[in-house]
Amino acid sequence: MKRLVVLGAGTAGTMVVNKLRPRLDPADWEIVVVDEDPVHYYQPGFLFLPFGDYGPADVKKPKARLLPAGVDLVEATIDSVDPAGSVVHLSDGTTLGYDQLVIATGTHPRPEETEGMDGPEFGETVHTFYTYDGALRLREALRRFEGGRLVVHIVDMPFKCPVAPLEFTFLADAWFEELGMRDRVELTYVTPLEGAFTKPVASAHLGTMLAEREIGLEADFYTERIDAERRVLVSYDEREVPYDLLVTVPLNMGADFVAKSGLGDDLNHVLVDRETFLHPDYDNLFVLGDAANLPTS
Ligand SMILES: Cc1cc2nc3c(=O)[nH]c(=O)nc-3n(C[C@H](O)[C@H](O)[C@H](O)COP(=O)(O)OP(=O)(O)OC[C@H]3O[C@@H](n4cnc5c(N)ncnc54)[C@H](O)[C@@H]3O)c2cc1C
Structure with a gap:
């Protein structure tokens, strides 16, 4: 059994597991998503909260509801990634080995x-x-x-x-x-x-x-x-x-574990090949969404 680990269940992490679960045979692939926050925030809606056009219920949903069956959600803070050993360290001291990793932990104020x-x-x-x-x-x-x-x-x-x-x-x-x-x-x-x-x-x-x-x-x-x-x-x-x-x-910056793991630039955005979304040094480490150091706008 192989394991795909996705770090971050925001927009990018949620989308990629919804796309991949039907394509990866559950007999061969386990999919695990790690996120520290059980709530999914619809961030574009934050624009409308100050003016009262949206209320809290318009921008918040439980993350678990947005994930397909057959995906395990682990609620934990990511402490670091050991890309050479293909292991994720969580801040509660536990570890999570992987065959393929997707970093999708976004960028934050x-x-x-x-x-x-x-x-x-x-x-x-x-x-x-x-x-x-x-x-x-x-x-x-x-x-x-x-x-x-x-x-x-x-x-x-x-x-x-x-x-x-x-x-x-x-x-x-x-x-x-x-x-x-x-x-x-x-x-x-x-x-x-x-x-x-x-x-x-x-x-x-x-x-x-x-x-x-x-x-x-x-x-x-x-x-x-x-x-x-x-x-x-x-x-x-x-x-x-x-x-x-x-x-x-x-200032917007990527997650601290990116710097701790030696994977980021000076704003903790992860280095990535713009054609493949693969990290230049590791062929089992992909980066999606705002976590990547791509010029996406
Ligand atoms: C005000 C506002 C308006 C926007 N409007 C638009 C728009 O109109 N159109 C548009 O396309 N985009 C818009 N965006 C941007 C859009 O919301 C982001 O591009 C999108 O959410 C990025 O998805 P992501 O999965 O990369 O990151 P996110 O959705 O931010 O998800 C990252 C996830 O990683 C988790 N995480 C981070 N660090 C850790 C850690 N150490 N341990 C565990 N979990 C961790 C977080 O809890 C989060 O769930 C807007 C954003 C804002 C703030």
Whole structure:
């Protein structure tokens, strides 16, 4: 009996086991998925939580319900992978050998990587909708917001779904308009890119859409730190952007076990061949979804 181990039961891990279970004879192949969180979050829905268009039930489902029969779900945190020995080490001390491995543990916001972000103001005047809890905290903050400077901010590239902060900005513009308070809100979009978006044609079009809605654009902004006490963003070239409410996309990084296992780049994204999704050094180690260091947007 051979064993396929899939690390991460998010979008990529769930899809790959649903595709592979019918193709791999259960008499020959055992399939095991490891994830530390029993809840599957529909992350695109996080955009709609702050405005109340979606509620918790729209974005949460038990992971076990999304896996086909014949796939074992192990609820555990991955500590490291020994790719030479084909063994996964879990943080409860147990190990899981494999014949084939798929790493699908995604990429995740790391507020602690930016000076000043992860302090007492996080969840108060500094928010992110890139996590479930963050999106719900932001919903409360938007309910309390009576007007002032709302800044939508990207720390650095790459991050998952690069269009999401723009979508948030346009949704916020429409939401304040609907509440009859748009004239009391100064909206600014702060990005390390030279324009509104990564691709030139889309960037020009989206830049026009921002201008038409009187949304300020602060481009080429490389964030050095957040001065949460003074409520200003500070860039390496010493520009400052003041805010009353900050909605930020923190630095995105892959899981820590990737670094511990010597498999990642400096943001813990796993090295992978873009044609085969195989790790360049191991012919039984595949990487799918956001965990890979591919330029997927
Ligand atoms: C606000 C927002 C809006 C988005 N909008 C869109 C959109 O419109 N269209 C689109 O295509 N994409 C969108 N995305 C991106 C999309 O959600 C991701 O690209 C997708 O979820 C990636 O799937 P994944 O399986 O690679 O990672 P994930 O779905 O993040 O799954 C990773 C899994 O690994 C588990 N894990 C991580 N580390 C460990 C560990 N050490 N031990 C055990 N388990 C671990 C996690 O618990 C998680 O279940 C959006 C994302 C956000 C945040």
